[in-house]
Amino acid sequence: MTKPxxxxxxxxxxxxxxxxxxxxxxxALRTFFDLVSRTDHDRPDPIDxxxxxxxxxxxxxxxxxxxxxxxxGINLMIDQINPSPSVRLSLxxxxxxxxxxxxxxxxxPLESVLAEQISVCxxxxxxxxxxxxxxxxxxxxxxxxxxxxxxxxxxxxxxxACESLARIRRLAARTPQLLQINxxxxxxxxxRAAGKDLPPALDxxx
Amino acid sequence: xxxxxxxxxxxxIRKVRRGDRFVTVYIGRGPAAEAIAALDAEISAARRxxxxxxxxxxxxxDAVDAPAELVKVLVxxxxxxxxxxxxxxxxxHGEWKRLRGK
Numbered sequence: 001m002t003k004p005x006x007x008x009x010x011x012x013x014x015x016x017x018x019x020x021x022x023x024x025x026x027x028a029l030r031t032f033f034d035l036v037s038r039t040d041h042d043r044p045d046p047i048d049x050x051x052x053x054x055x056x057x058x059x060x061x062x063x064x065x066x067x068x069x070x071x072x073g074i075n076l077m078i079d080q081i082n083p084s085p086s087v088r089l090s091l092x093x094x095x096x097x098x099x100x101x102x103x104x105x106x107x108x109p110l111e112s113v114l115a116e117q118i119s120v121c122x123x124x125x126x127x128x129x130x131x132x133x134x135x136x137x138x139x140x141x142x143x144x145x146x147x148x149x150x151x152x153x154x155x156x157x158x159x160x161a162c163e164s165l166a167r168i169r170r171l172a173a174r175t176p177q178l179l180q181i182n183x184x185x186x187x188x189x190x191x192r193a194a195g196k197d198l199p200p201a202l203d204x205x206x
Numbered sequence: 207x208x209x210x211x212x213x214x215x216x217x218x219i220r221k222v223r224r225g226d227r228f229v230t231v232y233i234g235r236g237p238a239a240e241a242i243a244a245l246d247a248e249i250s251a252a253r254r255x256x257x258x259x260x261x262x263x264x265x266x267x268d269a270v271d272a273p274a275e276l277v278k279v280l281v282x283x284x285x286x287x288x289x290x291x292x293x294x295x296x297x298x299h300g301e302w303k304r305l306r307g308k
Contacts, residue, residue, distance in 0.1 A: 013276055017273065033283060035287070036286050036287050036290070039287075039290045041295075044290060044295070049290060052290065053291045056284075056288075063284065066281060066284070069276055073273025073276065074273075076273050077269075077274065080269050080270050110284065113280075113281050114281060116281070117277055117278060120277045121274060124270055124274045127270050131266070142256070142260060143259070143260060146260065146264070146267075147263075157274070157278070161278075167302075168285065168288075171289070171302060174304065175294070175304060177292045177293075
């Protein structure tokens with residue numbers, strides 16, 4: 001899992017990319033990114049951490065928005081190759097099956113969004129491979145090299161997304177509350193359950 | 207590539223890059239120069255077509271990348287938020303670690 005390096009405001013692009021019916025609250029999204037940025041320190045303000053928890057509970061649209069973004073993103077990506085109906089169906093079904101298989105039954109919201117990301121990365125990789133094969137058939141060395149680089153990059157992104165899910169599940173084995181945010185029935189049991197309001201000290205043990 | 211008129215004749219010339227500067231190379235005139243000029247024009251047109259094709263495919267690749275990158279940004283932020291809220295922090299060695307007491 002890679003940590004976002006750019007401290008920019010991506011909420012505007014995300015809101016623009018979402019369908020109006022997705023129930024996404026633009027203000028909540030901006031606040032969310034702001035809080036993530038503010039709490040990303042060795043000793044985050046416990047008040048900010050509580051605000052972040054509250055926001056994740058009170059705005060399930062943020063979690064569900066990933067599914068909306070993924071579906072719309074996959075459709076947009078598939079449109080770029082102008083495929084036959086069977087190829088379109090195959091890509092969509094492949095993404096759906098991969099997501100369902102990786103998330104499993106009763107997946108937490110975090111596992112679900114990570115599985116969504118993997119399915120999007122998988123579609124991108126497949127599309128780039130199609131273009132690479134097409135360039136190889138045409139025999140244009142510059143285009144072959146271009147699509148090779150894109151395929152390699154997409155493979156890295158796909159693997160990184162898979163590793164993120166695996167890492168989260170590994171961390172959750174030691175910290176079960178990581179996956180206990182339950183959006184569906186508004187149940188959450190994260191740091192607040194421990195009753196710790198003071199900034200915690202670092203645990204350097206792996 | 208162009209034709210240069212000197213007196214009553216026109217000569218085919220090429221502008222060629224030599225290191226940091228461009229130099230003019232005189233090809234000459236007559237049927238051989240005409241043939242070379244025609245060949246150069248063909249190569250130039252093909253190169254322009256190839257550049258346009260590359261630009262088109264690069265635009266397609268970017269259009270495919272854009273939605274995937276938006277999903278990535280949001281999922282990474284949600285992952286980070288969940289980790290922070292559950293008592294983890296991102297250490298200097300690039301790993302998420304638990305905070306003591308969580």
